[in-house]
Amino acid sequence: MSTLPPVTHLQFLILEALRDGEIAGAEVRGILADHGVRRTLPAFYELMSRLERAGLVVGHYAPKLVKGQNVRERRYALTAAGSGAHEDTCRFYRSRTGVQEQEAS
């Protein structure tokens, strides 16, 4: 029997969002909002900090030019452990729903 997935639905959604490469925190927040998950700024960054501290994502500040002004933003990327956790979660759901088998057949 497969063990429970290592991340929550919300964390999975974030890992999924980061699968295609590094993006800014604001974009991640936008993707969550598209799924009906609204978080205030500190609550959202608390969520991200948990993932960061768990070693699933890595964040850094990058400069950004907005309307001629230099501002900075925090950008996030998936770590190897994050990719692994994402894979494990996908595998868990596939095993529970049989989606993989149907697709294979």
Add this chain to the structure above:
Amino acid sequence: MKCSPLVRGLRASLPDGLRRWLFDPSLAELTSEAVAGQSASPVSGVRIVGLWLHCWLIGLRAAVSACARRLRPPRGAEHVSFSSPDPESFMQSVLQDVRYSFRALRASRGFTAVAILTLALGIGVNTAIFTIVDMMLFRPMPGVQDSEELAYVMGRDGDAPFLMNLSYPNYQDLLAADTGFSDLLGYSWRVVGLSTAGSGAERAFAQVVTANYFGLQGVAISPGRDFTADEGLVDVPAPVMMITHDYWQTRFGGDPEVVGSTVELNGTPFTVVGVVSPAYVGIDSMLAIQIYIPVGGLPALAPSAVASLRSRTSVQFRVVGRVAGGAGAPQLQEEVDAVAAQLRDDFPVANADQELVVIPERAARPDASAGGQFAQIAVIFGLLVGMVLLIACANVANLMLARATGRDSEVAVRSALGAGRWRIMRQIAIESMMLGLGGAAAGILLAVWATETLRGVVAGWQIGMPLQLPLQTDLRAMAFGTAVAVLASLIAGTLPALQITRGDLTLGLRQGSRSVSAGGARQRLRGMLVVAQVAVSLILIIAAGLFLRSLAGVRDAGLGFETEGRLYVSFDPDVVGYERDEGLALHDELLAATRVLPGVSAVGLVNSEPFGSRTGFTTTLPERDAADETNPGLMTVRWRISPGYLEAIGTRLLRGRDVAPSDTADGPLVAIVNEVMATSTWPGEDPIGKRLVTPGSGRTYEVIGVVEQGKYMLIWEEPQKALYLPAAQSYPSTPTLVVHAQGDPLLLAEPIRQLLQRLAPTVPVFGVMTAEESLRNGRGLMLISLATGLVGAFGVLGLMLATIGLYGVVAYAVGQRLREFGVRIALGADTRSVLRLVVRQGLAMSAVGVVVGALLAMGVGRLLSSLLVGVSPTDPLVFGVAIAIVVATAAAASLVPAWRATRVDPVNALRGE
């Protein structure tokens, strides 16, 4: 960012984890959004404080969860008794109470919201006023080393109502004398015209300072250097200047190359040698100074000013000393008295009645000449906002008592399950503390908003100098807000806790929902709280009424000029180097061109608008006393006016004639005097044709007219002597054009600006405003306007809270007596008698409050009397109207529940019996 000191302070106060993981990325995103314009408003202080509070809340929540996880007993462990003395289980039970209180507050969201909002209003206004009082009275001067060692030395001239500055020679004598001061600095103010290569002149506010100015205060200069001792001497070959950090940023874009470069002040090149540290907000913290010039630069700036540096009658220097170790105030005063006596002996004419007064720096805020009036105002406002807090506390206590009534059964159940009185009280106390903390968070946000608003209001005041209010809602203010919140919630929570837990706690259980354990006492207590609320709100409304009457009373206080339909336009030919003749020619052209503009009924020029900052003084003597060399003359307000000014401003000429175009510089010197001057100088005689001497200049003037008495410097002032001299004979270098318009005076602002632009393109125009605006926002009425606004807001707030309280009490009483009303109606009582019964109860409570409030208001009125104009502190009209408002509101608050009482169905009521 605009509020970077605020951000810095907030950031520093967060633990590392919250700052790094939550605050910084959130702030970065907020800033990015604001810059991109996605956000509706820029990143304001309020949003940043909101972010900061949110971070704290998340941190606290995480800490509580971690604590609870650690303390949670392993599954299957034996239940821990409530009264266990074990510290771990005590902590656990407190956490349990916190969770329980949180759930209870969440369950009754309406109550929680109203209570938090009520407390927030009380805490917010108190924190805002504390922030101001803290800055004005308690904080050391920012950017100054050991500012508690500084003291002002001011002059007092006989019985003049305000303190005076010193002359430069008197300052030098004081410096040379052997006193307890290790060093003394001097400074005065001056408007200059600054221009850089390729730019026109613009007005800048400068302080002319002695060379030791920054050294004595220990102010850091970076980039650049301090003034040298040589640069403080009169007549330096290469004049220098320094700029403030703000001016460096706003005018010069923070360019480091500015230091060492040359700019022109009044057309003369000055080298910028340094930038003052941003931590330093100025010796007069409310004045937004832009440039510092050492005394040695004054001759280059204004050659005519050199004479004033040698004159003992030109009192323009404010003097501040650093007290050498250990010298006490009485000793300093004694030493300074000796210097004053010496000055009186050596220079009897200039220093005839002059005494010197030592004022510690803190007591001299915000303006040393006001003589510590701020402390008195601070006490009054502290008292008034304290009252608002008291009403808020009473209201929350009342709400909690009302809520307690529905909780008797709950308390009884908890008691039956083994909770002791202490445990129940503790839970209620925790609940009120949580309300208090919620109130503190919202209150601090409110305070940040209020201080930011006030900062804007102060910057808009028109006293002829740029003003600033360097306020910081920092940790001190937040600590104060939180302390007030804890205190308020304890006051608001203790009484209900005592009431709820009084008597037999199981009674509620036995009697079910119909219990009214200790109900009578509780109702009495609620009644008393309402009485207190009504009393305090009456006091606030009376205070607001007194200020409002003062505002209206100013019209009757004898201003001596009209404000309706008048426009002031001030311009400054001096800063672009206009000499006297050029200036007078410009005046004539401008007056002639303005006179023919459509909608202008009269026009004139004056050296300063009434209550403006450029009002001048001179000393005068009737000619008969001029031979007496020991007679120093009388201090007189001096106006320099053009022909037509009196008509334009609406000052009535009582006798003689107005200034005429024929009163030229070459003609005989003439003057107009006001009523007080005429009657006090020539009692019982006709002043027309009499002659006056100004001892300073030795000029003799013939009196040609008498005008009505007016107010010139302060609305509170005693009638002062005033002299009006023709502008052609006494040149006003920075004049104000006064226009009497037939319609809206503001419609003339743009045409006049264009006229000036055409006649003198380089001359800067400033202070275009109506006379009404000038009076309201200028030195004339700004304090009364502000006081009326603030106290009025407090009064309305207080009355609103008291109304809610009264409504709650009466509604509850009606709820308790519904059956009785049913029986009454069944027995034939009509609607009116039931209405009367209920309203009478509400009115009786408010009547007691009104009597108590009116008595206390008489005392408060006495406290306010120094700030009131033309109205008695016990003005019957104000008292009458305020009482009528309170009684009418009380009646309205009682009517709603009374109407409910009349709708009781007697059948249902009798069935219940």
